[in-house]
Amino acid sequence: MKRSFYWLMPILLALSLTVSAKTASSITSNPIAEARLVELSAELRCLVCQNESLASSQAPLAEDLRREVREQIALGKNNSEIINYLTDRYGDFVTYRPPFKARTLLLWLLPPVLLLMGLVLLWLRLRRASPPAPKTDADSDADAIKALQQEFDGKNHERD
Known part of the structure:
Protein backbone atom coordinates (compact mmCIF):
# COMPACT_ATOMS: atom_id res chain seq x y z
CA MET A 1 0.00 0.00 0.00
CA LYS A 2 2.79 2.42 0.88
CA ARG A 3 4.60 1.61 -2.38
CA SER A 4 1.63 2.63 -4.51
CA PHE A 5 1.39 5.89 -2.56
CA TYR A 6 5.03 6.71 -3.34
CA TRP A 7 4.39 6.16 -7.07
CA LEU A 8 1.20 8.16 -6.96
CA MET A 9 2.72 11.32 -5.42
CA PRO A 10 5.03 12.22 -8.37
CA ILE A 11 2.22 11.58 -10.83
CA LEU A 12 -0.20 13.85 -8.93
CA LEU A 13 2.48 16.52 -8.62
CA ALA A 14 3.17 16.41 -12.37
CA LEU A 15 -0.55 16.59 -13.16
CA SER A 16 -1.09 19.55 -10.85
CA LEU A 17 1.71 21.48 -12.55
CA THR A 18 0.33 20.84 -16.05
CA VAL A 19 -3.24 21.73 -15.10
CA SER A 20 -2.37 25.13 -13.62
CA ALA A 21 -4.13 27.93 -15.47
CA LYS A 22 -2.24 30.26 -17.74
CA ARG A 97 -19.82 47.94 -32.43
CA PRO A 98 -19.08 46.56 -35.89
CA PRO A 99 -18.37 49.18 -38.58
CA PHE A 100 -21.05 50.22 -41.06
CA LYS A 101 -19.93 48.66 -44.34
CA ALA A 102 -21.26 46.36 -47.04
CA ARG A 103 -20.55 43.16 -45.09
CA THR A 104 -22.39 44.42 -42.01
CA LEU A 105 -25.21 46.23 -43.79
CA LEU A 106 -27.73 43.53 -42.92
CA LEU A 107 -26.61 43.62 -39.29
CA TRP A 108 -27.29 47.36 -39.07
CA LEU A 109 -30.46 47.59 -41.16
CA LEU A 110 -32.32 44.39 -40.29
CA PRO A 111 -33.45 45.35 -36.74
CA PRO A 112 -35.08 48.68 -37.73
CA VAL A 113 -36.68 47.11 -40.81
CA LEU A 114 -38.10 44.25 -38.73
CA LEU A 115 -39.39 46.70 -36.12
CA LEU A 116 -41.07 48.81 -38.80
CA MET A 117 -42.65 45.72 -40.42
CA GLY A 118 -43.93 44.57 -37.02
CA LEU A 119 -45.50 47.95 -36.32
CA VAL A 120 -47.18 48.03 -39.75
CA LEU A 121 -48.56 44.50 -39.27
CA LEU A 122 -49.81 45.40 -35.80
CA TRP A 123 -51.51 48.54 -37.14
CA LEU A 124 -53.17 46.56 -39.98
CA ARG A 125 -54.34 43.88 -37.57
CA LEU A 126 -55.79 46.37 -35.13
CA ARG A 127 -57.45 48.31 -37.92
CA ARG A 128 -59.09 45.18 -39.34
CA ALA A 129 -60.26 43.92 -35.94
CA SER A 130 -61.71 47.20 -34.71
CA PRO A 131 -65.27 46.83 -33.34
CA PRO A 132 -68.17 48.69 -34.95
CA ALA A 133 -68.85 52.16 -33.67
CA PRO A 134 -70.96 51.98 -30.51
CA LYS A 135 -74.48 53.36 -30.64
CA THR A 136 -75.06 56.57 -28.87
CA ASP A 137 -77.54 56.88 -26.06
CA ALA A 138 -79.98 58.74 -28.31
CA ASP A 139 -79.91 55.89 -30.87
CA SER A 140 -80.50 53.22 -28.26
CA ASP A 141 -83.30 55.25 -26.66
CA ALA A 142 -84.99 55.74 -30.03
CA ASP A 143 -84.72 52.01 -30.77
CA ALA A 144 -86.23 51.15 -27.38
CA ILE A 145 -89.10 53.59 -27.87
CA LYS A 146 -89.75 52.24 -31.35
CA ALA A 147 -89.83 48.65 -30.05
CA LEU A 148 -92.21 49.59 -27.25
CA GLN A 149 -94.43 51.47 -29.70
CA GLN A 150 -94.62 48.42 -31.98
CA GLU A 151 -95.41 46.18 -29.04
CA PHE A 152 -98.09 48.53 -27.77
CA ASP A 153 -99.63 48.92 -31.22
CA GLY A 154 -99.70 45.15 -31.68
CA LYS A 155 -101.51 44.57 -28.40
CA ASN A 156 -104.11 47.26 -29.04
CA HIS A 157 -104.96 45.85 -32.45
CA GLU A 158 -105.51 42.39 -31.02
CA ARG A 159 -108.16 43.63 -28.56
CA ASP A 160 -110.27 45.24 -31.23
Missing part, protein backbone atom coordinates in the same frame (compact mmCIF):
# COMPACT_ATOMS: atom_id res chain seq x y z
CA THR A 23 -2.83 33.89 -17.03
CA ALA A 24 -1.78 36.84 -19.12
CA SER A 25 1.00 38.78 -17.50
CA SER A 26 -0.04 42.18 -16.32
CA ILE A 27 1.70 45.38 -17.24
CA THR A 28 2.05 46.51 -13.66
CA SER A 29 4.90 48.87 -14.43
CA ASN A 30 2.63 50.97 -16.67
CA PRO A 31 -0.80 51.75 -15.17
CA ILE A 32 -1.78 53.74 -18.28
CA ALA A 33 -1.25 50.68 -20.46
CA GLU A 34 -3.23 48.56 -17.99
CA ALA A 35 -6.08 51.08 -18.11
CA ARG A 36 -6.00 50.89 -21.93
CA LEU A 37 -6.18 47.11 -21.71
CA VAL A 38 -9.24 47.33 -19.46
CA GLU A 39 -10.88 49.85 -21.82
CA LEU A 40 -10.17 47.74 -24.91
CA SER A 41 -11.25 44.54 -23.19
CA ALA A 42 -14.63 46.09 -22.44
CA GLU A 43 -15.08 47.00 -26.13
CA LEU A 44 -14.03 43.60 -27.46
CA ARG A 45 -16.11 40.43 -27.45
CA CYS A 46 -14.93 36.98 -26.47
CA LEU A 47 -15.11 34.79 -29.56
CA VAL A 48 -16.06 31.67 -27.60
CA CYS A 49 -18.53 33.02 -25.04
CA GLN A 50 -22.03 34.12 -25.93
CA ASN A 51 -22.14 37.91 -25.81
CA GLU A 52 -19.55 38.27 -23.05
CA SER A 53 -16.86 40.91 -23.10
CA LEU A 54 -13.20 40.05 -23.27
CA ALA A 55 -12.74 41.60 -19.82
CA SER A 56 -15.31 39.40 -18.09
CA SER A 57 -14.64 36.13 -19.92
CA GLN A 58 -12.64 33.36 -18.28
CA ALA A 59 -12.25 31.28 -21.46
CA PRO A 60 -8.72 30.32 -22.52
CA LEU A 61 -9.19 32.09 -25.83
CA ALA A 62 -10.09 35.30 -23.97
CA GLU A 63 -6.85 35.00 -22.02
CA ASP A 64 -4.97 34.65 -25.31
CA LEU A 65 -6.75 37.67 -26.78
CA ARG A 66 -5.96 39.75 -23.70
CA ARG A 67 -2.31 38.69 -24.02
CA GLU A 68 -2.36 39.78 -27.69
CA VAL A 69 -3.84 43.13 -26.71
CA ARG A 70 -1.10 43.56 -24.08
CA GLU A 71 1.54 42.78 -26.69
CA GLN A 72 0.03 45.30 -29.10
CA ILE A 73 0.00 47.94 -26.36
CA ALA A 74 3.63 47.15 -25.55
CA LEU A 75 4.47 47.67 -29.25
CA GLY A 76 3.08 51.19 -28.93
CA LYS A 77 -0.03 50.80 -31.10
CA ASN A 78 -3.06 53.00 -30.40
CA ASN A 79 -6.55 51.64 -29.66
CA SER A 80 -7.85 51.90 -33.24
CA GLU A 81 -4.79 50.08 -34.59
CA ILE A 82 -5.27 47.29 -32.05
CA ILE A 83 -8.96 46.95 -32.91
CA ASN A 84 -8.11 46.94 -36.64
CA TYR A 85 -5.49 44.24 -36.03
CA LEU A 86 -8.00 42.06 -34.16
CA THR A 87 -10.82 42.59 -36.70
CA ASP A 88 -8.46 41.76 -39.55
CA ARG A 89 -7.48 38.58 -37.77
CA TYR A 90 -10.83 37.48 -36.26
CA GLY A 91 -13.49 39.41 -38.17
CA ASP A 92 -15.98 42.10 -37.19
CA PHE A 93 -17.62 39.82 -34.60
CA VAL A 94 -14.79 40.58 -32.17
CA THR A 95 -16.12 44.12 -31.63
CA TYR A 96 -19.39 45.07 -29.96
Whole structure:
Protein backbone atom coordinates (compact mmCIF):
# COMPACT_ATOMS: atom_id res chain seq x y z
CA MET A 1 0.00 0.00 0.00
CA LYS A 2 2.79 2.42 0.88
CA ARG A 3 4.60 1.61 -2.38
CA SER A 4 1.63 2.63 -4.51
CA PHE A 5 1.39 5.89 -2.56
CA TYR A 6 5.03 6.71 -3.34
CA TRP A 7 4.39 6.16 -7.07
CA LEU A 8 1.20 8.16 -6.96
CA MET A 9 2.72 11.32 -5.42
CA PRO A 10 5.03 12.22 -8.37
CA ILE A 11 2.22 11.58 -10.83
CA LEU A 12 -0.20 13.85 -8.93
CA LEU A 13 2.48 16.52 -8.62
CA ALA A 14 3.17 16.41 -12.37
CA LEU A 15 -0.55 16.59 -13.16
CA SER A 16 -1.09 19.55 -10.85
CA LEU A 17 1.71 21.48 -12.55
CA THR A 18 0.33 20.84 -16.05
CA VAL A 19 -3.24 21.73 -15.10
CA SER A 20 -2.37 25.13 -13.62
CA ALA A 21 -4.13 27.93 -15.47
CA LYS A 22 -2.24 30.26 -17.74
CA THR A 23 -2.83 33.89 -17.03
CA ALA A 24 -1.78 36.84 -19.12
CA SER A 25 1.00 38.78 -17.50
CA SER A 26 -0.04 42.18 -16.32
CA ILE A 27 1.70 45.38 -17.24
CA THR A 28 2.05 46.51 -13.66
CA SER A 29 4.90 48.87 -14.43
CA ASN A 30 2.63 50.97 -16.67
CA PRO A 31 -0.80 51.75 -15.17
CA ILE A 32 -1.78 53.74 -18.28
CA ALA A 33 -1.25 50.68 -20.46
CA GLU A 34 -3.23 48.56 -17.99
CA ALA A 35 -6.08 51.08 -18.11
CA ARG A 36 -6.00 50.89 -21.93
CA LEU A 37 -6.18 47.11 -21.71
CA VAL A 38 -9.24 47.33 -19.46
CA GLU A 39 -10.88 49.85 -21.82
CA LEU A 40 -10.17 47.74 -24.91
CA SER A 41 -11.25 44.54 -23.19
CA ALA A 42 -14.63 46.09 -22.44
CA GLU A 43 -15.08 47.00 -26.13
CA LEU A 44 -14.03 43.60 -27.46
CA ARG A 45 -16.11 40.43 -27.45
CA CYS A 46 -14.93 36.98 -26.47
CA LEU A 47 -15.11 34.79 -29.56
CA VAL A 48 -16.06 31.67 -27.60
CA CYS A 49 -18.53 33.02 -25.04
CA GLN A 50 -22.03 34.12 -25.93
CA ASN A 51 -22.14 37.91 -25.81
CA GLU A 52 -19.55 38.27 -23.05
CA SER A 53 -16.86 40.91 -23.10
CA LEU A 54 -13.20 40.05 -23.27
CA ALA A 55 -12.74 41.60 -19.82
CA SER A 56 -15.31 39.40 -18.09
CA SER A 57 -14.64 36.13 -19.92
CA GLN A 58 -12.64 33.36 -18.28
CA ALA A 59 -12.25 31.28 -21.46
CA PRO A 60 -8.72 30.32 -22.52
CA LEU A 61 -9.19 32.09 -25.83
CA ALA A 62 -10.09 35.30 -23.97
CA GLU A 63 -6.85 35.00 -22.02
CA ASP A 64 -4.97 34.65 -25.31
CA LEU A 65 -6.75 37.67 -26.78
CA ARG A 66 -5.96 39.75 -23.70
CA ARG A 67 -2.31 38.69 -24.02
CA GLU A 68 -2.36 39.78 -27.69
CA VAL A 69 -3.84 43.13 -26.71
CA ARG A 70 -1.10 43.56 -24.08
CA GLU A 71 1.54 42.78 -26.69
CA GLN A 72 0.03 45.30 -29.10
CA ILE A 73 0.00 47.94 -26.36
CA ALA A 74 3.63 47.15 -25.55
CA LEU A 75 4.47 47.67 -29.25
CA GLY A 76 3.08 51.19 -28.93
CA LYS A 77 -0.03 50.80 -31.10
CA ASN A 78 -3.06 53.00 -30.40
CA ASN A 79 -6.55 51.64 -29.66
CA SER A 80 -7.85 51.90 -33.24
CA GLU A 81 -4.79 50.08 -34.59
CA ILE A 82 -5.27 47.29 -32.05
CA ILE A 83 -8.96 46.95 -32.91
CA ASN A 84 -8.11 46.94 -36.64
CA TYR A 85 -5.49 44.24 -36.03
CA LEU A 86 -8.00 42.06 -34.16
CA THR A 87 -10.82 42.59 -36.70
CA ASP A 88 -8.46 41.76 -39.55
CA ARG A 89 -7.48 38.58 -37.77
CA TYR A 90 -10.83 37.48 -36.26
CA GLY A 91 -13.49 39.41 -38.17
CA ASP A 92 -15.98 42.10 -37.19
CA PHE A 93 -17.62 39.82 -34.60
CA VAL A 94 -14.79 40.58 -32.17
CA THR A 95 -16.12 44.12 -31.63
CA TYR A 96 -19.39 45.07 -29.96
CA ARG A 97 -19.82 47.94 -32.43
CA PRO A 98 -19.08 46.56 -35.89
CA PRO A 99 -18.37 49.18 -38.58
CA PHE A 100 -21.05 50.22 -41.06
CA LYS A 101 -19.93 48.66 -44.34
CA ALA A 102 -21.26 46.36 -47.04
CA ARG A 103 -20.55 43.16 -45.09
CA THR A 104 -22.39 44.42 -42.01
CA LEU A 105 -25.21 46.23 -43.79
CA LEU A 106 -27.73 43.53 -42.92
CA LEU A 107 -26.61 43.62 -39.29
CA TRP A 108 -27.29 47.36 -39.07
CA LEU A 109 -30.46 47.59 -41.16
CA LEU A 110 -32.32 44.39 -40.29
CA PRO A 111 -33.45 45.35 -36.74
CA PRO A 112 -35.08 48.68 -37.73
CA VAL A 113 -36.68 47.11 -40.81
CA LEU A 114 -38.10 44.25 -38.73
CA LEU A 115 -39.39 46.70 -36.12
CA LEU A 116 -41.07 48.81 -38.80
CA MET A 117 -42.65 45.72 -40.42
CA GLY A 118 -43.93 44.57 -37.02
CA LEU A 119 -45.50 47.95 -36.32
CA VAL A 120 -47.18 48.03 -39.75
CA LEU A 121 -48.56 44.50 -39.27
CA LEU A 122 -49.81 45.40 -35.80
CA TRP A 123 -51.51 48.54 -37.14
CA LEU A 124 -53.17 46.56 -39.98
CA ARG A 125 -54.34 43.88 -37.57
CA LEU A 126 -55.79 46.37 -35.13
CA ARG A 127 -57.45 48.31 -37.92
CA ARG A 128 -59.09 45.18 -39.34
CA ALA A 129 -60.26 43.92 -35.94
CA SER A 130 -61.71 47.20 -34.71
CA PRO A 131 -65.27 46.83 -33.34
CA PRO A 132 -68.17 48.69 -34.95
CA ALA A 133 -68.85 52.16 -33.67
CA PRO A 134 -70.96 51.98 -30.51
CA LYS A 135 -74.48 53.36 -30.64
CA THR A 136 -75.06 56.57 -28.87
CA ASP A 137 -77.54 56.88 -26.06
CA ALA A 138 -79.98 58.74 -28.31
CA ASP A 139 -79.91 55.89 -30.87
CA SER A 140 -80.50 53.22 -28.26
CA ASP A 141 -83.30 55.25 -26.66
CA ALA A 142 -84.99 55.74 -30.03
CA ASP A 143 -84.72 52.01 -30.77
CA ALA A 144 -86.23 51.15 -27.38
CA ILE A 145 -89.10 53.59 -27.87
CA LYS A 146 -89.75 52.24 -31.35
CA ALA A 147 -89.83 48.65 -30.05
CA LEU A 148 -92.21 49.59 -27.25
CA GLN A 149 -94.43 51.47 -29.70
CA GLN A 150 -94.62 48.42 -31.98
CA GLU A 151 -95.41 46.18 -29.04
CA PHE A 152 -98.09 48.53 -27.77
CA ASP A 153 -99.63 48.92 -31.22
CA GLY A 154 -99.70 45.15 -31.68
CA LYS A 155 -101.51 44.57 -28.40
CA ASN A 156 -104.11 47.26 -29.04
CA HIS A 157 -104.96 45.85 -32.45
CA GLU A 158 -105.51 42.39 -31.02
CA ARG A 159 -108.16 43.63 -28.56
CA ASP A 160 -110.27 45.24 -31.23
